[in-house]
Amino acid sequence: MRILVSAMVVCLLAVSVGHVSASQEPATAASLNEQAIKAYQAKDYAAFLAYEKQALGLDPDNPRIIYNVACGEALQGNAQEAVRLLDRLLTRKLDLGAERDTDFSSIRKTQEWADFESRLAQLRKPLVRSDIAFKLTDPAIVATGIAVDPRTSDTYIASVRQRKILRRTKQGAVSDFISQGQDGFLAGASLAIDSPRHLLFATTAAAPFMLGFNKEDLGQSGIFAFDLKSGKTVRKVMLPAGGKRHLLNALVVDHHGSVYVSDTGASGIYLLRPETSELEVFIPSSVFTATQGLALSSDEKTLYVADYSDGLWAVDIASRTRRHLEAPAGEWLAGLDGLSRVQGGFITVQIGVKPERVLRLRLDEKGQRVAAVEVLEMSHPDYEGPIQGVVTGKEFLYVANSQLDLGNGESGAFASDRARPTIVLRLPF
Secondary structure (H helix, E strand, O other): OOOOOOOHHHHHHHHHOOOOOOOOOOOOHHHHHHHHHHHHOOOHHHHHHHHHHHHHHHOOOOOOHHHHHHHHHOOHHHHHHHHHHHHHHHOOOOOOOOOOOOOHHHHHHHHHHHHHHHHHHHOOOOOOOOEEEEOOOOOOOOOOEEEEOOOOOOOOEEEOOOEEEEEEOOOOOEEEEEEOOOHOOOOEEEEEEEEEOEEEEEEEEEEOOOOOOOOHHHEEEEEEEOOOOOOOOEEEEEEEOOOOOEEEEEEEEEEOOOEEEOOOOHHHHEOOOOOOOOOOEEOOOOOOOEEEEEEOOOOOOEEEEEEEOEEEEEOOOOOEEEEEEEOOOOOOOEEEEEEEEEEOEEEEOOOEEEEEEEEEEEEEOOOEEEEEEEEEEOOOOOOOOOEEEEEEEOOOEEEEOOOOHHHHOOOOEEEEOOOOOOEEEEEEE
């Protein structure tokens, strides 16, 4: 069974499905899914399938539920129906991992399964439109955030493991922009440039596999501002310890120099104003499930939010109310990482599905919904944890291989023997 598609979102399932405490409350797809999970854990697979079928009746296009019904059918030995459901996902270019899922073990010797694997192989063929912008030869960087200074064309890359930020000039020279752990900098996350004030903002959080990790660091997260010329720390604002595991992640800067930042760990959004020394809650953690990428509208009246769990949202900055941007029929916008605004919409990396891909999302004229979804690149041979990128001109730069999977978030171990140079791809759009 695949509750959600990525390890990070699996941890959020209990939050996303909610809790039904009273039997008289009307059933929802979420509450039925909750009952199905309990039945699955009790190995009552007939009840699991029955609950998931009911959930699918209420939410017929939900890929997670379609997949779980397929699992239930396979557990009952119904190869034809299980494969029919998996094919529904393949037509939407979605692979939720059936090939490795033990729920399908009993039907793997059937002709239906052999035909499915053949169609799956077709889906996994790479769609490549980018070329390599550059490589960073140090294999232990574990790169995530990336930003480009529009004045100098210098590129900045945040390192998770080495707790620093690298600068690559337009001539190709690479150096440390800030030193390891400078002024308490933890694992680097995301970057954003405030060009008028000549600042580089960076989010940072504790990662057990970063160099110099201490147990006291766990749960710590904050935002730094560095002078673009000297690399000196100009501002440092850390969230107060409150018993939560914060992970300040994506950030975006408005023309006043105010910074909006998502907290992927606790799912809130914070605001850092130029004149303050504290992060204020802009959207509390109870509103979204898993905040990721952020982008501002051209008039800066709307903050767009990519929720890893359920797609794209628009937040009215004045009232702080939100509305969901519906996607075209058959498109699924869960698993988005990063959100870069371009004319008429956004570029984003979708990592919560397989094959991983880069999408262009086009909004309708009023910005009320996602009018079209275009796959720009998918299943690139260099992918090993592709991650958020940055738009520069008519190109999208992004890290193809963040290699975050090499670090163990519990033990702190790092598989250095498997690490390789960081590849940054340049994708025209």
